Amino acid sequence: MDFDLGWILLGLPVAFVLGWLASRLDLRQLRIENRRAPKAYFKGLNYLLNEQQDQAIDAFIEAVQKDPDTTELHFALGNLFRRRGEYQRAVRVHEHLLSRADLSAADRQRAQHDLALDFLKAGLLDRAEDALRKLEGTRYEAQALLALLAIYERSRDWPQATEIAQKLQDHGEGSFSGRMAHYLCEQAAARNAAGDSEGATQLLARAITTAPQAPRPRIDQALMQVKADRPAEALRTLLELSSVAPQSVPLIASVLAQTGSAAGQVPQALAALQASYDSFASLDVLDAIVALESAQGTQREQARQRYLQHLEREQSLVATARWLAGEKLEHEQFHPQVQRAIEHATRPLTRYRCAACGFEAKQHFWQCPGCQAWDSYPPRRVEEL
Structure with missing residues (x-):
């Protein structure tokens, strides 16, 4: 078969032109x-x-x-x-x-x-x-x-959670000792509910060591001691708490009064409550003082005078309701209706409020049920904030 060199010479320029056109089209696209x-x-x-x-x-x-x-x-x-x-x-x-x-x-x-x-x-x-x-x-x-x-x-x-909190603390992300104390208290509560009081006590002791200034471990410890009918130990724990975390006394004021009475150490309990009330006029603490004094035979009128003294110090609708409960009105037959109306008005003022999200509750929470923040509930009622 003869091979014509002319076709090759003719095909090369055509191939070059076609390649150039194809590249231009690709670049355009x-x-x-x-x-x-x-x-x-x-x-x-x-x-x-x-x-x-x-x-x-x-x-x-x-x-x-x-x-x-x-x-x-x-x-x-x-x-x-x-x-x-x-x-x-x-x-x-x-x-x-x-x-x-x-x-x-x-x-x-x-x-x-x-x-x-x-x-x-x-x-x-x-x-x-x-x-x-x-x-x-x-x-x-x-x-x-x-x-x-x-x-x-x-x-x-x-x-x-404890492991991760420790890592965060080690990485310089702040102090997580308070949270880790809460984790130990949660585990202690589970142990106690299962009947393992000794294990719960050990966990609470670790929590106190982890966060010495945290109020919850000592409060939980005192409540366990009360439940075990050891009022003297509970009182000792609560007195220690009042010196370590005095701002938390309103949370345990009633328990402090009860344990002081049960342990036969009323003066010590009264002194701790009075010191707390002097530093901050909490109605919870005042109620505990009145209850403890009344149990010791203090006359009712003298106990009611404490609420008048509180009103001179703080404007409080709740204290007014406490005082009015024992007062004789001019139209005494209307006293129950008036008392119920005032108590209804003061009920929202006796709640606790989360400082992070504003969620209000009748009881104090260590972790807010609304926003899950820890220690966001001040130990004060809404009226006292």
């Missing part, structure tokens, strides 16, 4: 796509500024399709999904980022952190825990530890 991607990106930002999340998501999806290698678009899209409650879609976006081999170490840590937030918001605590554990040693470690602490508190896994 690339320019068009590059123009479209930023346009969709800025369109998404504009929607976000106008709080139009649905349109912003559509614009970011378009931008990601045009430029799938842009990590910032993926992060923006994932965060939008999470804010809208579309947790599964957020998880897919962040898992896709983590599967990329070209992702930088900083972006990989960020994607891992965002994935953990997705699981937390979705309530998948087991998967959130695994994701947060992988952030150890990264710049997100402190945030991850705080999130883990919230998970363990929520699930009432107090040993694990």
Whole structure:
């Protein structure tokens, strides 16, 4: 077969021209796509500024399709999904980022952190825990530890919560000794409920060592001693508490009066209560003093005089109701109705209020049932705040 060299010479220029045209078409298409991607990106930002999340998501999806290698678009899209409650879609976006081999170490840590937030918001605590554990040693470690602490508190896994709190304290994130004392008290309460009073006592002793200024361990210890019919020991514990944490005396004023009477040490109990009342005029403490004095034979009129003295010191509707309960009115037949009306009006004033979220309750809580904050309830009634 003859081979014509002329065809080769003719074909070379044609091939060159075709290649040049193809490259020009590719460059043109690339320019068009590059123009479209930023346009969709800025369109998404504009929607976000106008709080139009649905349109912003559509614009970011378009931008990601045009430029799938842009990590910032993926992060923006994932965060939008999470804010809208579309947790599964957020998880897919962040898992896709983590599967990329070209992702930088900083972006990989960020994607891992965002994935953990997705699981937390979705309530998948087991998967959130695994994701947060992988952030150890990264710049997100402190945030991850705080999130883990919230998970363990929520699930009432107090040993694990103690471990995380200790790590946070070691990392210089503040003092967590008070919280760790609460964890020990929670475990002690469970032991005591199960009948293991000795184990509960040991845990409370550890709690006192962990946070010497915390009032709860000594209060729980005193209540256990009262239940075990050891009033002298309970009184000793409460007197120690009044010197270590005097601000907490209103919480145990009635128990202090009862144990002082039961142990035959009324003067000591009265002295502690009076010292507390002198530093802060708490009605709980005043009620305990009146009850203790009345039990010792003090005349009723003298006891009522204490409420008048309190009114000279503090304006109190509750103290007024206490005094009025024993007063004779001009129209005595209407006294019960008046007394009930005043007591109804004062009932909200005798509640405790969380300083973090404002949640009010009849009893004092160490952890707020509303916002889960620890030690957010002052040991004072609403009227005294």
